[in-house]
Amino acid sequence: MSDTTSTTTMDDTLRYELLEGNGPKGAPTGDPVMSVRNLRVSFNTEAGVVHAVRDVNFDLWGGRTLGIVGESGSGKSVTALSLIGLLDDNAHVSGSVKLNGEELIGKSDEEMSKIRGARISMIFQDPLSALTPMFSIGDQLAEALLIHNPDMTKDEVRKRCIELLTLVGITDPENRLDAYPHEFSGGMRQRVVIAIAIANNPDIIIADEPTTALDVTIQAQILDILKVAQKETGAAVVLITHDLGVVAGTADDVMVMYAGRAVERASIDTLFERPSQPYTMGLLGAVPKPHMPAEHRLVPIKGNPPSLAAIPAGCPFSPRCPMATDECRVTEPELLPLEEGEGHLVSCHHMDEIRDKHLTYADVYPALEPLLPKWADVPRDQRPVVLEVKDLVKTFPIQGKGLIRRNKGTMTAVDHASFTIHEGETLALVGESGSGKSTTLMQIMDLVVPEEGTITVLGKKTSELKNARDRRELRRNLQIIFQDPMSSLDPRMPIYDVLAEPLEAQGWDKTKINKRIGELMYLVGINPDYVDRFPSQFSGGQRQRIAIARALATSPKLLLLDEPIASLDVSIQAGIINLLEDLQVQLKISYLFVAHDLAVIRHISDTVAVMHLGKIVEYGDTEEVFTNPQDPYTKALLSAIPIPDPKVERTRERLVYRDGKLIPASSLLPKSLK
């Protein structure tokens, strides 16, 4: 009995996939390289059994890219790791993964290691830890080659290594072979990782968030290289990401995962044109669009992604779904075609309604009340200045090697940066890693007397602060929110103590603190009954809300935000952005928003300062900077943002900043492959 059902679904999966033709490459043809059927993975943990992957089916074709999209905990990475047999020992894997007809599940680690690196290879998220610091780039490339081809001669290996490095766009490959990973930048290292991955002409390349750890401009280049690598090897690529912009530009087919299952599957253009599962709609709608002005508020998907140890009954998305009915809470829908004759699969009980009424994001997620204009009462120029930074300079000594660490020179991290923030306004400080934006933030937070220039907080210069009391007084009005809510809340302290800490430091009494904590919890939307819980009992988004509550505890006038939403799930981000916007209107706080995500900045900020190598290269009104950038670096930065729209993404030409000039990105790719 079970045999017959599994064969029919097998046929169905393949049949529908062959209909997925609404993309740049058309529908797949021929036999798939890999077939995954009824893949299930579960883990044993203290909290119970975690069902990380539940009945996932897909096929891979050479030359095509399957994008697996999902938030953290959706099971996307576990799916990828189970293809290559790299899961922990306590994982229970069942189902079937066939590579050219050969069953991989059940193979021993030894048997799998013959396949790994040769026929299936993997690109990991963090290039910093993917390469061994002890060996040169050449040695590591050679290792990858020699393990699977022990007969290769030294000359052959060297020739192939040079060929591979040229392919991934590393200049001067002959000399670079002897370099060590620490001599390479993050982007260069990821290129080397890609070179290692394609060294043996694999059939399948699995890229697990290959660009998440990289800067936007580098990310765009790496995605280009990945395409080159695919063209060269003819491999099928599995691209795992949470970033819909990345998928839009690279994938042919997309599978959206939620709570360990595929909830929607379609060709790239179909998915973006007509998302039909409420979760996919919400995900696409809740992302701020970098290429459009922010006229509407984002509508977040309420609630949090479920824990895989306690997946809700029925449709796992039902607790967060605006369309959920009783049926959704009882039975889990199957992944079925939206329309006969089309390869668009959707898992939703309300599929027919969505199809027949052509429901879109705007229908499913009702719009929020527009925000009150910020400058309602007083024009901007007349508002008091909250923060003024003038010609700020911060240098770090560069120390020489050896016993006596003589200072060899100085590195200028912040070079004459100036900006002002008025009451109730948001200034975004944008830049890539190493641009000096975080150093600037820390200079302000530390309330130091700068090497050069001045920092004036609420009319008080930092050089005028005499003692600890003056500083503490000022700290009440100046608070910070960090990027990672996992590390910004002490795991050993219940939420009550977390929120009480800034108030105790300001010398509040017990009863006042008690009252204030209740207010704060309500303000950021956390149930005040949860004060006795520990941070680990909250989701990432809730933790960031708690961090915001803590920063707001003393009613500060100025809030410094260090990439406050970068580490949050996509569906949660919109909620936090809205909360920050609400709070600004309610409390008239000013924000200094440090970020690298330009889409979010366009949405939230009033003015933008673009930092590059310690200098502010462009400073002005947000819409002005986005629509009419003046500085070449700003132009390059804007053109590198991945846009969550496959048609826009395919047609636009990216620009790259090189030595003060702009050049088209395609000129950087290896000539033979253009």
Place this chain on the structure above:
Amino acid sequence: MEEQNNKDEQLTNAQLELQADAAGPGEVKRISYAGLIARRFFRQKSAVVGLTILAILVLLAIFGPFICKYDYTDPDFTAINVAPNARHWFGTDGGGFDLFACVVHGLGRSLVIGLTYAILTTAISAIVGTAIAYARGWGEKIGMWLLDMLLVIPSFLLVAMIVRAASGTQGWIMLILGLTAFGWIGYARTLRTMALSLRERDYVRAAKYMGVPSIKIILRHLIPNLGSILVIDTVLCVISGINSETAYSFLGLGIKAPDTSLGYILSQGSSAMLSAPWIVLIPSVVLIILCVSMQLIGDGLRDAFDPYSRAAGEVADEESKKDEAKKAAAAAAGNAAGSHHE
């Protein structure tokens, strides 16, 4: 329906979130951290054995004197150097002292010294180590220099001199103080290294930016987050405390008559090793059992705290078994049904 939508529109984002929260997914089963550690600890047989042995030894040290007719201070001159028998369970030594009474008292002494030493050492090293790490800059440099200097001091000699100067009954207190005074330095160095990564955490920086005083940050954020290491350190420290005490007493530099400890009994018995071997053997065995039990507990704690250890347990196995059983039952039922039809 539309009315509902309009109502929703007027809610702020925070209120929407609260609503979602109330209607959110069912409560996830949570275990408190202490409960979790206990569960993982008791899952390991060796750790439970260690804990049981320690409990028995502690009970023996507390209630032993009440069940024994003899006191460790008054000798039985009618029985000198007798082997274990019904009257003297562990035999007697050359002075006619009942060995059971001596061992029980010595065990208590060793335990008290070991525990006090471990707790004091851990407390001092935790505070000093984290404070040095948190100080940064010059404070850290000077602190580390001081620690390095203290490590150079010939501690063995100093402890011996301090204890010799004390009287017989007060000697054990001086021994604890002497051992502690030099025992914390090494631990403080390792704990500083641990705290180096903690001091970079955002919650420490956040507390600093809120204006929380340094002492409070150290006591509230740094030390509690080293908790697991501190607990393991304390347990293993007990062993080194007991061993040091034994060694000092054996050399005649620690516990002296009229007080007694396991090391002191051993030193007394070592001269009569061949004629009365039980005087050496019995306290040695007790000492080894004590140390092994502590070691087992320490091992168990380490595995309980380590998220990657084998203490993770096999929660799923029961369920997969159940699944298999269900499948088997279904298959059997199917067969049975099939055969009926036939």
